[in-house]
Each structure stands twice: as C-alpha cells, then as structure tokens.
Amino acid sequence: MPPAAGPADAVLACGEVRTRLLPTAQALDMRAAAQLLGLRADERVLLSERPHLYARSPDLLTGVDCPLPSANGARVRAVGTVAARAALTEGRVLQTSAYVSLPATGPDRRRPWGQYLVRPGTVEPFGRLPREAVAQGVLDGARGGELDLGLIADGLLTRVLRHPLLDQRPPLRSRPTRLRWAALPAAPGEGPSLERFVLAEDELRTVRLRVPEGISAADLAGLCDDLALHDWLLTTVVHMLDGIRLGPQRAPARLGPGAEDRPAVVTALRPAVDHLLHLWMPHARVSAELAPLWHTLEERPGFTRQWQALVQRVRDQLALYAIPSLHREAELTP
Incomplete structure (x- = not known):
C-alpha cells in the first residue's frame, strides 16, 4: 500500500x-x-x-x-x-x-x-x-x-x-x-x-x-469565513432597509412632519448601529497570501463601497428623524 x-x-x-x-x-x-x-x-x-x-x-x-x-x-x-x-x-x-x-x-x-x-x-x-x-x-x-x-x-x-x-x-x-x-x-x-x-x-x-x-485548507477556510461574515453583514443591513418607509411622510399637523413614522423607523434601524456597523473589517484575519483576493471583491461587486453607502443611509435616516424632535423641543423650551 x-x-x-x-x-x-x-x-x-x-x-x-x-x-x-x-x-x-x-x-x-x-x-x-x-x-x-x-x-x-x-x-x-x-x-x-x-x-x-x-x-x-x-x-x-x-x-x-x-x-x-x-x-x-x-x-x-x-x-x-x-x-x-x-x-x-x-x-x-x-x-x-x-x-x-x-x-x-x-x-x-x-x-x-x-x-x-x-x-x-x-x-x-x-x-x-x-x-x-x-x-x-x-x-x-x-x-x-x-x-x-x-x-x-x-x-x-x-x-x-x-x-x-x-x-x-x-x-x-x-x-x-x-x-x-x-x-x-x-x-x-x-x-x-x-x-x-x-x-x-x-x-x-x-x-x-x-x-x-x-x-x-485551513487558511482558505479562514478567507471564506471572512467573506461569509462580510457578505452576511451586507445582506442583513440591506434587508433591514428593505421595506422601511424611508424619509419623512406627511402627518397630521398636530404631530409634526414624519412624527407618525419616526418610532418605527428608529426602532428598525437603531439595532444596526448598536450591533452591526462596527463589525466591518475586511481581511483582518486572512493570511497574507490570500489577502489580495479581497482586492477583487472591492473592485467588483465593491463590497466596501456598498457597505459605506448602506451605513450612510442608516445614519442619514436616523439623523433625519431626530431633527424634527429637536426642533419641537426647542420650540417648547421657555
């Protein structure tokens, strides 16, 4: 044998x-x-x-x-x-x-x-x-x-x-x-x-x-674990944004612009800030020989570019819904 x-x-x-x-x-x-x-x-x-x-x-x-x-x-x-x-x-x-x-x-x-x-x-x-x-x-x-x-x-x-x-x-x-x-x-x-x-x-x-x-094979598994992690982050934040009625909607005057939608949007998006947005660190644990493969993913489909765009959308929406509240608080302050 x-x-x-x-x-x-x-x-x-x-x-x-x-x-x-x-x-x-x-x-x-x-x-x-x-x-x-x-x-x-x-x-x-x-x-x-x-x-x-x-x-x-x-x-x-x-x-x-x-x-x-x-x-x-x-x-x-x-x-x-x-x-x-x-x-x-x-x-x-x-x-x-x-x-x-x-x-x-x-x-x-x-x-x-x-x-x-x-x-x-x-x-x-x-x-x-x-x-x-x-x-x-x-x-x-x-x-x-x-x-x-x-x-x-x-x-x-x-x-x-x-x-x-x-x-x-x-x-x-x-x-x-x-x-x-x-x-x-x-x-x-x-x-x-x-x-x-x-x-x-x-x-x-x-x-x-x-x-x-x-x-x-262990190094290759490490690369694919890293790829799977960042793909999951992208997928999860995309699904969080999908279907949410973004942007201020018309509301009764007594509530102010966007007031009726604010709690739902903030509730839906805040977990992304609390639990996900800080996790993005591509190829942090990938061997030096395999790290260049991330460059391909950054060129197309452009993982980090898509992530940065999603993060900015989340932050913009949270800021947008915070602004009317700040205005009303200022108006009520004697």
Whole structure:
C-alpha cells in the first residue's frame, strides 16, 4: 500500500460556512465566548482582542466514508476526516464551517483509521480524483449519501445554539446565510484568484478559487469565513432597509412632519448601529497570501463601497428623524 499523501499533494480544497446572528440580547464577552466555544476539553479556545473581539473553537474532526459529489455523475468513494470549527465575532455573529483537502490520488483500498487521523481535515479518494467535476459537485450541493460539508457545519451550529448561555432573544431579525467554496490549483507562477462569486437563491453563496501550491485548507477556510461574515453583514443591513418607509411622510399637523413614522423607523434601524456597523473589517484575519483576493471583491461587486453607502443611509435616516424632535423641543423650551 502506498504511503499517505503529503500536504503538497492536495489538488482540491472545499468547504461550507454557516453565518448567523447569535441569539442573545447582549453580545457575549470574551469569557462567555470561551465557554460557548469550548467544544473540546483537550484544547483551548483561540481568543483575540485585536483588531476586534474574536473567538474560535478548536477543530473538531468527523470521520467520513462516502462518495464525493460530482458534476458529471462519477462515483468516487473517499475516506478521511472533515475539520469543523465555530467562531464568534464581537460576541455577536456566530459562524460554523467545515472543510477538507483532497489529494490527486489515493489508495485502491481503505487504510486503517489511524492513518487518516494523523492527517486531520484530509479526505482521500479511491484512485484518481476528478477534481474539476468534484469541485463543481461541491458547489452544486451534495445529494443523498454523498459527502455533505454543509450537513457537518449545520450539526456543529445546532450544537452551539443549544448552549445554556444563549437566552434566544436576538436584538434584531436576520436571516442565516450559507457559503460553499472550492479551491483548485492555480497555473504555475500565478497567484491566487477569485474565479467566481455567485449569490444564489435561499441565502446561498458559492465561491470558486484558484490558489498556488502550498496554501493550506485551513487558511482558505479562514478567507471564506471572512467573506461569509462580510457578505452576511451586507445582506442583513440591506434587508433591514428593505421595506422601511424611508424619509419623512406627511402627518397630521398636530404631530409634526414624519412624527407618525419616526418610532418605527428608529426602532428598525437603531439595532444596526448598536450591533452591526462596527463589525466591518475586511481581511483582518486572512493570511497574507490570500489577502489580495479581497482586492477583487472591492473592485467588483465593491463590497466596501456598498457597505459605506448602506451605513450612510442608516445614519442619514436616523439623523433625519431626530431633527424634527429637536426642533419641537426647542420650540417648547421657555
């Protein structure tokens, strides 16, 4: 039996991320975040206060032995372990992600489990890996019985959400998002590139990357966690603004301009200021080799430009509704 493949032999990395608001009335401090994400007794939670409060659980491993998703219908069985982890940003936004790397070829028969456990987060195919077909199969979504990284990320999310620290009283309404990603090798001499970023239905996003040899699946997962976090922030603030009757409306003279709408608008938008607007810090925790991929997102679709425009709309509306109140207070002051 040939020896286990090394990290340099990986020709495909893929994963899936779940992002949602933590269901608590107040953001968790660092001590509470460590309690929430203390998923393994033998390893400590990673905690950081710069550039923002951040906590990440140790990796959890899930053993798998199943067919891989494939866009062309190829049946490729694979065995190994999937790495999964949970992270909390500013005690407010919860993410769970699952990811794997796959070598170009694997053995013709299954190895003892001990050989898979020494290579966490690696899944080996039986024989040759049809990497393009599997990458697209992952992005299209697993079918019954196939390797389903989203299912593993969902299972970890469910486990974290059952923690007794959570009072199930979120300060605002929001929708969870899902992000699937697949990274294939770049051409020799080329740097990392973002081939495709797609907003699909039902809050699903898909990302297809090309990366040079030697970049780990864990670093790629960190990039995609960061992308998923900022996409969720954009999506959530867009939904908060969507459907709100913005701008002062005509109202009875005794109430003053816009008075009838002011409480609803302020109630709807203030949580964005209190809980979300300070979270925008793209590529703060992305490896140096992958940070250039954010430049592509800043050019098109222009993540930060859209975020700044949304933030300005929120602040303008809150200021607009505050001005009539200030005028009336001045008029009533003797």
